[in-house]
Amino acid sequence: MKTETVIHPSSVVEPGARLGAGVRIGPFCHVSADAVLGDGVELVSHVAVRSATTIGAGTKVYPMATLGAPPQNMRHKGGRTTLTIGANCTIREGVTMHVGTDSSRGATEVGDNGNFLAYAHIAHDCIVGKNATFANGATLGGHCEIGDNVNIGGLTAVHQFVRVGDNAFLAGCSAIVGDVIPFAIASGNRAKLRGLNIIGLKRSGLSHSELHLLRRAYRTVFDRSHLIAENIVRARVEFADSPSAMKIIDFISSRGKRQYTMPPLKAGADDDSDDDV
Template sequence: MQTETFVHPSAVVEPGAQLGAGAHIGPFCHVGPEVVIGAGTRLISHVTVLGATTLGENCTVHSQAVLGGLPQNMSHKGGRTTLTIGNNCTIREFVTMNTGTDNSRGATIVGDNCNFLAYCHVAHDCVIGNNVTFANGATLAGHCEIGDNVGIGGLSAVHQFVRVGRNAFLAGGSMIAGDVIPFGIAVGNRAKLRGLNMVGLRRSGMSKAEINTLLRAYRTIFDRSRPVSENIEIARAEFADSPTAMLIVDFISDRGKRHYTVPPVKGAVDDDADDQD
């Protein structure tokens, strides 16, 4: 890794900004006075980093991205809020990420090893885990929580305050208006579950036995012959020995008053959840 920091003559790095060893600030970039750029991170060109933004190590940010802009929230009173982006993230062209709001979390947080393709948006007060991928044009409204290893398809939009559990997949062009369970796959305008993210589960190295346990838990939780609240208690007792199944149970149990969980397509619970031989 190059250890010497480079700032192109056409770039503006305001006094107070901190640049780590080997940081590369390309042509026509603007780095604000409260910004921290980690070691080895590259701003290719025409990148704007504003506000109290910390950008981790070994990230690459492409042209016209704007990081740390003010929250698009009329209730924000102008207080100091932050944006923190982890290590080894790739941020492509025209991506925007806003700081938090001073009457909410006050921080927008992005984990490590995330990949944001062109024209993605991360709104105020969102929390994004590690190893998350946003395809082109995927957007989050404010206050969303995205778990580790989530994939969000192109041109998808996630409603404010929505939670997406770890290892879930949101199909391209979907509108996500409710919480998506861990390991779930959600599809459509006002999306519905289409079963579990089988491709992601297999890629994660999860055993066939554990996948089958997850499938049985999924059927139990979304059994339409009983209320979901009753199904949750049945699943909690039946699958207590499965940490992965309990992730789904606990996720739904913790939804709170402001959330509803995206349900399966009617009649699709059994069809999309066949046991894996």
């Protein structure tokens, strides 16, 4: 890694900003006094890093991105809130990520190794896990919680306060208005579950037998001949030895009063159409 910090003369870095080793700031950037740029961060050009924003080592930010702007929330009164972005992220053109609100958790957090394509948006008080992929125009409303290894398709919007579990796949041009369980595929307007993310699960190394258990657990949990609360009780016993199935069960059980879990398109059905599982 180059240890020399390079700042283009057309850029403004306010006194108080902390820059790590090897930071490179291209033309026409603005870095606020409360910002922290980790080692090897690169701002290509025309990037605004505002407020109390911390960017992790090795992250590269492309032109016209704005990181740390005030939240689009009328309850915010201007108090100091934060945005923290993890290491080794790619943040493409026009991406926006906002700090938290002083009337809520006060922090927006983005994990390591994220890939945020052009014009993606992360709103105030969101938590985004590791290895996220947001395609062009993917948008989070405020207070969303996105797990690890989540892939969000282009022009998909996630409603405020929605949770998305680990390894979920949200198809492009979808409206996500309810919680999406781990490992699932969701698509449509308004979106419904379309089965499990079998391709992603295989890539993650999940065993053939565990995939079978997950499919059985999915059908058990969403069996519409019983209340979902009854299904959860039954599934806890039947799939107690399956960590992946228990992740789905625990995810549903932990939902708040303001949340509901997105159901399948058809009763207990999945159409992931992978006949090898």
